[in-house]
Amino acid sequence: MTAQRRVVAEVLDGDHVHLTADEVHARAVAKLPEISRATVYNTLGELVSLGEVLEVATDKRAKRYDPNAHRPHHHLVCAQCGSIRDVHPSGNPLADLPDSERFGFTVSDVEVTYRGLCPTCASA
Amino acid sequence: MTAQRRVVAEVLDGDHVHLTADEVHARAVAKLPEISRATVYNTLGELVSLGEVLEVATDKRAKRYDPNAHRPHHHLVCAQCGSIRDVHPSGNPLADLPDSERFGFTVSDVEVTYRGLCPTCASA
DNA sequence: ATCCCACATTAGACAATATCCAAATCAAGC
């Protein structure tokens, strides 16, 4: 555990928002001025491998990182500004996919992404 | 309707796979050698605006374009090679999101993405 | 305490994807 990794972990743990890699880097630099972009990417990649953090790619803008990896949940995304909220719908979508629709795939995971406008963007 | 747009539409309509913009460009060039990348992007963007084609961003690789915009469906994505199949699960995920989980958002759409390995990647 | 070594970090180059823009070109109507 180096200073750089601690800083990245602190940034993610700070508030449970869904930051882009660049936002993580910006906040890390505020705490440790000479941390490099590559280290942030490396560390985020490791955290993802360890299962401590989830990668969320809802659009072609930057990936976002979700520190809430331990409780299953889905995402509500603002189509305009890209902000994300965690949500916990009822039901189990994996069970809704019959074998006849699996085409021989080994299905291991489901992501449900609700799209809409957040209150801020809706009123603008 | 210009020759370029017709070619892009033909490529998408050809077989119902989920091509990246670059693959669309490659196939369009095969039919009309001097079509430029910018035109392909422009035309794809217009088709998306018209609702004729869906954009699918399942990862940080290229966006893919889904010509099957008129029948609601979801996607089964190979985590390794990125290939996509359309699937039609039962159930209605929108109904599974209670008002208390909407945080004031105007929720208009749901995307369900199943992830796994396609038969080819699973056997490799 | 010092020396090594494996590993982490850095800065910047590079790659992939997408978008923008000015200039050239085309199509349609007169």
Add this chain to the structure above:
DNA sequence: GCTTGATTTGGATATTGTCTAATGTGGGAT
């Protein structure tokens, strides 16, 4: 056959992410 306005083009640019070679660092062995 012109003029006009939209379309296309090619290249420049932006954004995001990855790679690499060089440097730095901590911790164990001696």
